[in-house]
Amino acid sequence: MPKRKNKGLKFPGKSILLLSLAAVCALAIVNRFRFFFLRSSYFTITRVAIEGAQPLETTALPEETKRFLTGLVGKNIFSQDLKALKKQIEESADIECVVISRRLPGELVFNLRKRIPLAQLKLTRYHLVDPAGLLIAGASDAAYENLPVILGIEKKNLQGKPNQYYPPAALTLALELIKEKNNAPALTHYRITKVCILNQKASSFFIVENFPDSGLIKKSTPLAQIEIKFDLQRPAETVRVLGALLDKLQPPGNPREGESPLKGIEYIDLGNIDSPVVMEKKKNKQ
Missing domain, CATH: 3.10.20 (Ubiquitin-like (UB roll))
Known part of the structure:
Protein backbone atom coordinates (compact mmCIF):
# COMPACT_ATOMS: atom_id res chain seq x y z
CA MET A 1 0.00 0.00 0.00
CA PRO A 2 1.52 3.36 -0.99
CA LYS A 3 2.29 5.75 1.84
CA ARG A 4 0.07 8.76 2.23
CA LYS A 5 1.90 12.04 1.80
CA ASN A 6 1.81 14.38 4.80
CA LYS A 7 0.57 17.64 3.39
CA GLY A 8 1.36 19.43 6.71
CA LEU A 9 5.12 19.17 6.17
CA LYS A 10 6.74 21.63 3.80
CA PHE A 11 10.31 22.08 2.77
CA PRO A 12 11.71 25.02 4.81
CA GLY A 13 14.13 26.19 2.13
CA LYS A 14 11.86 28.97 0.89
CA SER A 15 11.40 30.39 4.41
CA ILE A 16 15.13 30.27 5.11
CA LEU A 17 15.82 32.03 1.83
CA LEU A 18 13.34 34.79 2.62
CA LEU A 19 14.77 35.28 6.11
CA SER A 20 18.30 35.43 4.70
CA LEU A 21 17.29 38.05 2.17
CA ALA A 22 15.58 40.09 4.89
CA ALA A 23 18.69 39.93 7.09
CA VAL A 24 20.92 41.02 4.19
CA CYS A 25 18.62 43.93 3.42
CA ALA A 26 18.51 44.99 7.09
CA LEU A 27 22.30 44.83 7.32
CA ALA A 28 22.64 46.90 4.18
CA ILE A 29 20.27 49.52 5.57
CA VAL A 30 22.18 49.64 8.88
CA ASN A 31 25.50 50.02 7.09
CA ARG A 32 24.02 52.76 4.91
CA PHE A 33 22.87 54.67 8.00
CA ARG A 34 26.19 54.04 9.74
CA PHE A 35 28.06 55.38 6.71
CA PHE A 36 25.80 58.44 6.70
CA PHE A 37 26.29 59.21 10.42
CA LEU A 38 30.06 58.64 10.35
CA ARG A 39 30.84 60.44 7.10
CA SER A 40 28.29 63.23 6.96
CA ARG A 115 38.52 65.79 42.60
CA ILE A 116 38.54 66.73 46.28
CA PRO A 117 40.81 64.73 48.61
CA LEU A 118 39.11 62.80 51.40
CA ALA A 119 42.25 61.41 53.01
CA GLN A 120 45.94 60.79 52.41
CA LEU A 121 47.52 57.43 51.75
CA LYS A 122 50.95 56.70 53.17
CA LEU A 123 53.05 54.74 50.71
CA THR A 124 56.70 55.67 50.32
CA ARG A 125 55.34 59.24 50.41
CA TYR A 126 52.00 60.84 51.29
CA HIS A 127 49.47 60.77 48.45
CA LEU A 128 46.12 62.55 48.46
CA VAL A 129 43.23 60.21 47.66
CA ASP A 130 39.67 61.07 46.66
CA PRO A 131 36.47 59.34 47.90
CA ALA A 132 36.58 56.87 44.99
CA GLY A 133 40.09 55.72 45.88
CA LEU A 134 41.86 57.58 43.07
CA LEU A 135 45.23 59.10 43.86
CA ILE A 136 45.49 62.79 43.10
CA ALA A 137 48.63 63.88 41.27
CA GLY A 138 51.50 64.98 43.46
CA ALA A 139 53.00 63.60 46.64
CA SER A 140 54.65 64.95 49.75
CA ASP A 141 57.40 63.75 52.06
CA ALA A 142 55.47 65.25 54.97
CA ALA A 143 51.85 64.59 55.89
CA TYR A 144 49.21 67.06 54.76
CA GLU A 145 47.38 68.91 57.52
CA ASN A 146 43.83 68.12 58.62
CA LEU A 147 43.40 65.03 56.46
CA PRO A 148 43.24 61.49 57.88
CA VAL A 149 46.31 59.38 57.16
CA ILE A 150 45.65 55.80 56.01
CA LEU A 151 48.44 53.45 57.05
CA GLY A 152 48.99 49.78 56.30
CA ILE A 153 48.46 49.77 52.54
CA GLU A 154 52.20 50.34 52.02
CA LYS A 155 52.82 46.82 53.27
CA LYS A 156 51.25 45.56 50.04
CA ASN A 157 54.18 47.09 48.08
CA LEU A 158 51.96 49.30 45.97
CA GLN A 159 53.50 52.17 44.05
CA GLY A 160 51.55 55.40 44.07
CA LYS A 161 50.45 56.55 40.63
CA PRO A 162 48.02 59.38 39.90
CA ASN A 163 44.51 58.33 38.89
CA GLN A 164 45.14 54.72 39.91
CA TYR A 165 42.45 52.65 41.55
CA TYR A 166 43.76 50.52 44.41
CA PRO A 167 42.23 47.08 44.34
CA PRO A 168 42.60 46.17 48.04
CA ALA A 169 39.21 46.27 49.69
CA ALA A 170 40.89 47.58 52.84
CA LEU A 171 41.37 51.01 51.26
CA THR A 172 37.74 51.18 50.18
CA LEU A 173 36.60 50.26 53.69
CA ALA A 174 38.92 52.83 55.29
CA LEU A 175 37.52 55.54 53.03
CA GLU A 176 33.99 54.35 53.83
CA LEU A 177 34.76 54.74 57.54
CA ILE A 178 35.94 58.33 57.02
CA LYS A 179 32.88 59.20 54.92
CA GLU A 180 30.53 57.69 57.49
CA LYS A 181 32.20 59.67 60.27
CA ASN A 182 32.05 62.92 58.29
CA ASN A 183 28.31 62.42 57.78
CA ALA A 184 27.56 61.51 61.42
CA PRO A 185 25.94 64.40 63.37
CA ALA A 186 26.99 62.82 66.68
CA LEU A 187 30.67 63.09 65.70
CA THR A 188 30.67 66.66 64.42
CA HIS A 189 33.12 67.76 67.12
CA TYR A 190 35.65 65.03 66.32
CA ARG A 191 37.89 64.22 63.40
CA ILE A 192 39.83 61.14 62.41
CA THR A 193 43.59 61.70 62.39
CA LYS A 194 44.69 58.31 61.09
CA VAL A 195 43.46 54.84 60.17
CA CYS A 196 45.81 51.91 60.78
CA ILE A 197 44.93 48.88 58.68
CA LEU A 198 46.31 45.65 60.09
CA ASN A 199 43.72 43.03 59.27
CA GLN A 200 39.98 42.61 59.34
CA LYS A 201 39.68 42.13 63.11
CA ALA A 202 42.71 44.11 64.30
CA SER A 203 42.55 47.58 62.80
CA SER A 204 42.19 50.91 64.54
CA PHE A 205 41.71 54.61 63.98
CA PHE A 206 42.40 57.65 66.11
CA ILE A 207 40.07 60.56 66.80
CA VAL A 208 40.69 63.99 68.25
CA GLU A 209 38.39 66.82 69.20
CA ASN A 210 37.77 69.15 66.30
CA PHE A 211 36.48 72.38 67.79
CA PRO A 212 36.94 75.56 65.77
CA ASP A 213 39.24 78.27 67.08
CA SER A 214 37.56 80.03 69.98
CA GLY A 215 38.43 81.92 73.09
CA LEU A 216 36.85 79.11 75.05
CA ILE A 217 39.67 76.73 74.03
CA LYS A 218 43.26 77.85 74.16
CA LYS A 219 45.30 76.98 71.10
CA SER A 220 48.13 75.78 73.31
CA THR A 221 45.89 73.24 75.04
CA PRO A 222 46.74 69.74 73.77
CA LEU A 223 43.70 67.96 72.41
CA ALA A 224 42.92 64.51 73.71
CA GLN A 225 43.38 61.77 71.12
CA ILE A 226 42.29 58.19 71.60
CA GLU A 227 42.49 54.94 69.71
CA ILE A 228 39.37 53.18 68.46
CA LYS A 229 39.83 49.49 67.73
CA PHE A 230 37.28 48.25 65.23
CA ASP A 231 36.19 45.62 62.70
CA LEU A 232 37.29 46.86 59.28
CA GLN A 233 34.33 45.11 57.65
CA ARG A 234 31.77 47.17 59.62
CA PRO A 235 32.57 50.87 59.16
CA ALA A 236 28.96 52.14 59.31
CA GLU A 237 28.11 50.24 62.50
CA THR A 238 31.40 51.35 64.06
CA VAL A 239 30.59 55.03 63.51
CA ARG A 240 27.03 54.62 64.78
CA VAL A 241 28.07 52.89 68.01
CA LEU A 242 30.98 55.30 68.59
CA GLY A 243 28.66 58.28 68.29
CA ALA A 244 26.25 56.78 70.83
CA LEU A 245 29.10 56.00 73.26
CA LEU A 246 30.64 59.47 73.11
CA ASP A 247 27.20 61.01 73.52
CA LYS A 248 26.73 59.05 76.75
CA LEU A 249 30.21 59.98 77.99
CA GLN A 250 29.68 63.69 77.31
CA PRO A 251 29.07 65.64 80.55
CA PRO A 252 25.90 67.79 80.64
CA GLY A 253 26.14 71.28 79.20
CA ASN A 254 27.86 72.83 76.22
CA PRO A 255 30.48 70.34 74.94
CA ARG A 256 32.78 73.23 74.04
CA GLU A 257 32.77 74.53 77.61
CA GLY A 258 32.67 71.31 79.58
CA GLU A 259 35.17 68.53 80.12
CA SER A 260 36.10 66.40 77.14
CA PRO A 261 34.47 62.97 77.03
CA LEU A 262 37.81 61.66 75.75
CA LYS A 263 39.61 62.65 78.91
CA GLY A 264 40.55 59.66 81.01
CA ILE A 265 39.99 57.12 78.19
CA GLU A 266 42.89 54.87 77.16
CA TYR A 267 41.08 53.39 74.15
CA ILE A 268 37.70 52.15 72.94
CA ASP A 269 37.41 48.62 71.60
CA LEU A 270 34.63 48.17 69.04
CA GLY A 271 36.03 44.95 67.62
CA ASN A 272 32.87 43.27 68.84
CA ILE A 273 30.31 45.87 67.88
CA ASP A 274 27.68 44.29 70.13
CA SER A 275 29.91 44.48 73.23
CA PRO A 276 31.94 47.72 73.11
CA VAL A 277 34.66 48.20 75.70
CA VAL A 278 35.78 51.58 77.06
CA MET A 279 39.18 51.21 78.70
CA GLU A 280 39.97 54.00 81.14
CA LYS A 281 43.46 55.27 81.83
CA LYS A 282 45.16 54.43 85.07
CA LYS A 283 45.30 57.34 87.47
CA ASN A 284 49.09 57.65 87.24
CA LYS A 285 48.79 58.08 83.44
CA GLN A 286 46.36 60.97 83.57
Whole structure:
Protein backbone atom coordinates (compact mmCIF):
# COMPACT_ATOMS: atom_id res chain seq x y z
CA MET A 1 0.00 0.00 0.00
CA PRO A 2 1.52 3.36 -0.99
CA LYS A 3 2.29 5.75 1.84
CA ARG A 4 0.07 8.76 2.23
CA LYS A 5 1.90 12.04 1.80
CA ASN A 6 1.81 14.38 4.80
CA LYS A 7 0.57 17.64 3.39
CA GLY A 8 1.36 19.43 6.71
CA LEU A 9 5.12 19.17 6.17
CA LYS A 10 6.74 21.63 3.80
CA PHE A 11 10.31 22.08 2.77
CA PRO A 12 11.71 25.02 4.81
CA GLY A 13 14.13 26.19 2.13
CA LYS A 14 11.86 28.97 0.89
CA SER A 15 11.40 30.39 4.41
CA ILE A 16 15.13 30.27 5.11
CA LEU A 17 15.82 32.03 1.83
CA LEU A 18 13.34 34.79 2.62
CA LEU A 19 14.77 35.28 6.11
CA SER A 20 18.30 35.43 4.70
CA LEU A 21 17.29 38.05 2.17
CA ALA A 22 15.58 40.09 4.89
CA ALA A 23 18.69 39.93 7.09
CA VAL A 24 20.92 41.02 4.19
CA CYS A 25 18.62 43.93 3.42
CA ALA A 26 18.51 44.99 7.09
CA LEU A 27 22.30 44.83 7.32
CA ALA A 28 22.64 46.90 4.18
CA ILE A 29 20.27 49.52 5.57
CA VAL A 30 22.18 49.64 8.88
CA ASN A 31 25.50 50.02 7.09
CA ARG A 32 24.02 52.76 4.91
CA PHE A 33 22.87 54.67 8.00
CA ARG A 34 26.19 54.04 9.74
CA PHE A 35 28.06 55.38 6.71
CA PHE A 36 25.80 58.44 6.70
CA PHE A 37 26.29 59.21 10.42
CA LEU A 38 30.06 58.64 10.35
CA ARG A 39 30.84 60.44 7.10
CA SER A 40 28.29 63.23 6.96
CA SER A 41 29.72 66.71 7.60
CA TYR A 42 26.43 67.50 9.34
CA PHE A 43 27.70 65.62 12.41
CA THR A 44 31.10 67.31 12.60
CA ILE A 45 32.03 68.51 16.10
CA THR A 46 31.88 72.30 16.11
CA ARG A 47 31.88 72.94 19.85
CA VAL A 48 33.19 71.32 23.03
CA ALA A 49 31.36 72.45 26.18
CA ILE A 50 32.29 71.99 29.84
CA GLU A 51 29.49 71.76 32.38
CA GLY A 52 28.89 70.40 35.87
CA ALA A 53 27.53 71.10 39.34
CA GLN A 54 30.79 72.92 40.01
CA PRO A 55 31.89 73.96 36.51
CA LEU A 56 35.59 74.29 35.82
CA GLU A 57 36.87 77.26 33.88
CA THR A 58 38.61 76.17 30.70
CA THR A 59 41.53 78.41 31.66
CA ALA A 60 42.02 76.34 34.83
CA LEU A 61 42.52 73.12 32.88
CA PRO A 62 46.04 71.84 32.22
CA GLU A 63 47.45 72.72 28.80
CA GLU A 64 47.51 69.06 27.81
CA THR A 65 43.79 68.73 28.55
CA LYS A 66 42.92 71.93 26.71
CA ARG A 67 44.83 70.77 23.65
CA PHE A 68 43.06 67.42 23.78
CA LEU A 69 39.61 69.03 23.94
CA THR A 70 40.43 71.53 21.22
CA GLY A 71 41.64 68.70 19.00
CA LEU A 72 38.17 67.14 18.99
CA VAL A 73 36.74 70.00 16.95
CA GLY A 74 36.36 69.01 13.33
CA LYS A 75 35.99 65.29 14.00
CA ASN A 76 32.84 63.26 13.53
CA ILE A 77 30.77 63.18 16.72
CA PHE A 78 29.80 59.50 16.28
CA SER A 79 33.36 58.35 15.67
CA GLN A 80 34.38 59.26 19.23
CA ASP A 81 34.54 56.53 21.87
CA LEU A 82 33.07 58.25 24.93
CA LYS A 83 34.62 55.78 27.38
CA ALA A 84 38.05 56.37 25.85
CA LEU A 85 37.53 60.14 26.02
CA LYS A 86 36.60 59.89 29.71
CA LYS A 87 39.73 57.86 30.46
CA GLN A 88 41.93 60.31 28.55
CA ILE A 89 40.53 63.30 30.43
CA GLU A 90 40.98 61.70 33.86
CA GLU A 91 44.53 60.62 33.09
CA SER A 92 45.63 64.10 32.08
CA ALA A 93 44.34 66.06 35.08
CA ASP A 94 42.99 65.80 38.62
CA ILE A 95 39.48 65.93 37.26
CA GLU A 96 36.59 63.52 37.46
CA CYS A 97 34.73 63.18 34.19
CA VAL A 98 31.21 62.45 35.41
CA VAL A 99 29.61 61.99 32.02
CA ILE A 100 30.11 62.90 28.36
CA SER A 101 27.06 63.50 26.21
CA ARG A 102 26.38 64.28 22.55
CA ARG A 103 24.20 67.20 21.59
CA LEU A 104 23.42 66.72 17.95
CA PRO A 105 24.41 67.65 15.47
CA GLY A 106 27.88 68.80 16.55
CA GLU A 107 28.37 69.49 20.28
CA LEU A 108 30.21 67.35 22.85
CA VAL A 109 29.41 68.16 26.46
CA PHE A 110 31.83 67.18 29.26
CA ASN A 111 30.46 67.18 32.80
CA LEU A 112 33.62 67.69 34.86
CA ARG A 113 34.43 68.36 38.47
CA LYS A 114 37.65 68.72 40.37
CA ARG A 115 38.52 65.79 42.60
CA ILE A 116 38.54 66.73 46.28
CA PRO A 117 40.81 64.73 48.61
CA LEU A 118 39.11 62.80 51.40
CA ALA A 119 42.25 61.41 53.01
CA GLN A 120 45.94 60.79 52.41
CA LEU A 121 47.52 57.43 51.75
CA LYS A 122 50.95 56.70 53.17
CA LEU A 123 53.05 54.74 50.71
CA THR A 124 56.70 55.67 50.32
CA ARG A 125 55.34 59.24 50.41
CA TYR A 126 52.00 60.84 51.29
CA HIS A 127 49.47 60.77 48.45
CA LEU A 128 46.12 62.55 48.46
CA VAL A 129 43.23 60.21 47.66
CA ASP A 130 39.67 61.07 46.66
CA PRO A 131 36.47 59.34 47.90
CA ALA A 132 36.58 56.87 44.99
CA GLY A 133 40.09 55.72 45.88
CA LEU A 134 41.86 57.58 43.07
CA LEU A 135 45.23 59.10 43.86
CA ILE A 136 45.49 62.79 43.10
CA ALA A 137 48.63 63.88 41.27
CA GLY A 138 51.50 64.98 43.46
CA ALA A 139 53.00 63.60 46.64
CA SER A 140 54.65 64.95 49.75
CA ASP A 141 57.40 63.75 52.06
CA ALA A 142 55.47 65.25 54.97
CA ALA A 143 51.85 64.59 55.89
CA TYR A 144 49.21 67.06 54.76
CA GLU A 145 47.38 68.91 57.52
CA ASN A 146 43.83 68.12 58.62
CA LEU A 147 43.40 65.03 56.46
CA PRO A 148 43.24 61.49 57.88
CA VAL A 149 46.31 59.38 57.16
CA ILE A 150 45.65 55.80 56.01
CA LEU A 151 48.44 53.45 57.05
CA GLY A 152 48.99 49.78 56.30
CA ILE A 153 48.46 49.77 52.54
CA GLU A 154 52.20 50.34 52.02
CA LYS A 155 52.82 46.82 53.27
CA LYS A 156 51.25 45.56 50.04
CA ASN A 157 54.18 47.09 48.08
CA LEU A 158 51.96 49.30 45.97
CA GLN A 159 53.50 52.17 44.05
CA GLY A 160 51.55 55.40 44.07
CA LYS A 161 50.45 56.55 40.63
CA PRO A 162 48.02 59.38 39.90
CA ASN A 163 44.51 58.33 38.89
CA GLN A 164 45.14 54.72 39.91
CA TYR A 165 42.45 52.65 41.55
CA TYR A 166 43.76 50.52 44.41
CA PRO A 167 42.23 47.08 44.34
CA PRO A 168 42.60 46.17 48.04
CA ALA A 169 39.21 46.27 49.69
CA ALA A 170 40.89 47.58 52.84
CA LEU A 171 41.37 51.01 51.26
CA THR A 172 37.74 51.18 50.18
CA LEU A 173 36.60 50.26 53.69
CA ALA A 174 38.92 52.83 55.29
CA LEU A 175 37.52 55.54 53.03
CA GLU A 176 33.99 54.35 53.83
CA LEU A 177 34.76 54.74 57.54
CA ILE A 178 35.94 58.33 57.02
CA LYS A 179 32.88 59.20 54.92
CA GLU A 180 30.53 57.69 57.49
CA LYS A 181 32.20 59.67 60.27
CA ASN A 182 32.05 62.92 58.29
CA ASN A 183 28.31 62.42 57.78
CA ALA A 184 27.56 61.51 61.42
CA PRO A 185 25.94 64.40 63.37
CA ALA A 186 26.99 62.82 66.68
CA LEU A 187 30.67 63.09 65.70
CA THR A 188 30.67 66.66 64.42
CA HIS A 189 33.12 67.76 67.12
CA TYR A 190 35.65 65.03 66.32
CA ARG A 191 37.89 64.22 63.40
CA ILE A 192 39.83 61.14 62.41
CA THR A 193 43.59 61.70 62.39
CA LYS A 194 44.69 58.31 61.09
CA VAL A 195 43.46 54.84 60.17
CA CYS A 196 45.81 51.91 60.78
CA ILE A 197 44.93 48.88 58.68
CA LEU A 198 46.31 45.65 60.09
CA ASN A 199 43.72 43.03 59.27
CA GLN A 200 39.98 42.61 59.34
CA LYS A 201 39.68 42.13 63.11
CA ALA A 202 42.71 44.11 64.30
CA SER A 203 42.55 47.58 62.80
CA SER A 204 42.19 50.91 64.54
CA PHE A 205 41.71 54.61 63.98
CA PHE A 206 42.40 57.65 66.11
CA ILE A 207 40.07 60.56 66.80
CA VAL A 208 40.69 63.99 68.25
CA GLU A 209 38.39 66.82 69.20
CA ASN A 210 37.77 69.15 66.30
CA PHE A 211 36.48 72.38 67.79
CA PRO A 212 36.94 75.56 65.77
CA ASP A 213 39.24 78.27 67.08
CA SER A 214 37.56 80.03 69.98
CA GLY A 215 38.43 81.92 73.09
CA LEU A 216 36.85 79.11 75.05
CA ILE A 217 39.67 76.73 74.03
CA LYS A 218 43.26 77.85 74.16
CA LYS A 219 45.30 76.98 71.10
CA SER A 220 48.13 75.78 73.31
CA THR A 221 45.89 73.24 75.04
CA PRO A 222 46.74 69.74 73.77
CA LEU A 223 43.70 67.96 72.41
CA ALA A 224 42.92 64.51 73.71
CA GLN A 225 43.38 61.77 71.12
CA ILE A 226 42.29 58.19 71.60
CA GLU A 227 42.49 54.94 69.71
CA ILE A 228 39.37 53.18 68.46
CA LYS A 229 39.83 49.49 67.73
CA PHE A 230 37.28 48.25 65.23
CA ASP A 231 36.19 45.62 62.70
CA LEU A 232 37.29 46.86 59.28
CA GLN A 233 34.33 45.11 57.65
CA ARG A 234 31.77 47.17 59.62
CA PRO A 235 32.57 50.87 59.16
CA ALA A 236 28.96 52.14 59.31
CA GLU A 237 28.11 50.24 62.50
CA THR A 238 31.40 51.35 64.06
CA VAL A 239 30.59 55.03 63.51
CA ARG A 240 27.03 54.62 64.78
CA VAL A 241 28.07 52.89 68.01
CA LEU A 242 30.98 55.30 68.59
CA GLY A 243 28.66 58.28 68.29
CA ALA A 244 26.25 56.78 70.83
CA LEU A 245 29.10 56.00 73.26
CA LEU A 246 30.64 59.47 73.11
CA ASP A 247 27.20 61.01 73.52
CA LYS A 248 26.73 59.05 76.75
CA LEU A 249 30.21 59.98 77.99
CA GLN A 250 29.68 63.69 77.31
CA PRO A 251 29.07 65.64 80.55
CA PRO A 252 25.90 67.79 80.64
CA GLY A 253 26.14 71.28 79.20
CA ASN A 254 27.86 72.83 76.22
CA PRO A 255 30.48 70.34 74.94
CA ARG A 256 32.78 73.23 74.04
CA GLU A 257 32.77 74.53 77.61
CA GLY A 258 32.67 71.31 79.58
CA GLU A 259 35.17 68.53 80.12
CA SER A 260 36.10 66.40 77.14
CA PRO A 261 34.47 62.97 77.03
CA LEU A 262 37.81 61.66 75.75
CA LYS A 263 39.61 62.65 78.91
CA GLY A 264 40.55 59.66 81.01
CA ILE A 265 39.99 57.12 78.19
CA GLU A 266 42.89 54.87 77.16
CA TYR A 267 41.08 53.39 74.15
CA ILE A 268 37.70 52.15 72.94
CA ASP A 269 37.41 48.62 71.60
CA LEU A 270 34.63 48.17 69.04
CA GLY A 271 36.03 44.95 67.62
CA ASN A 272 32.87 43.27 68.84
CA ILE A 273 30.31 45.87 67.88
CA ASP A 274 27.68 44.29 70.13
CA SER A 275 29.91 44.48 73.23
CA PRO A 276 31.94 47.72 73.11
CA VAL A 277 34.66 48.20 75.70
CA VAL A 278 35.78 51.58 77.06
CA MET A 279 39.18 51.21 78.70
CA GLU A 280 39.97 54.00 81.14
CA LYS A 281 43.46 55.27 81.83
CA LYS A 282 45.16 54.43 85.07
CA LYS A 283 45.30 57.34 87.47
CA ASN A 284 49.09 57.65 87.24
CA LYS A 285 48.79 58.08 83.44
CA GLN A 286 46.36 60.97 83.57
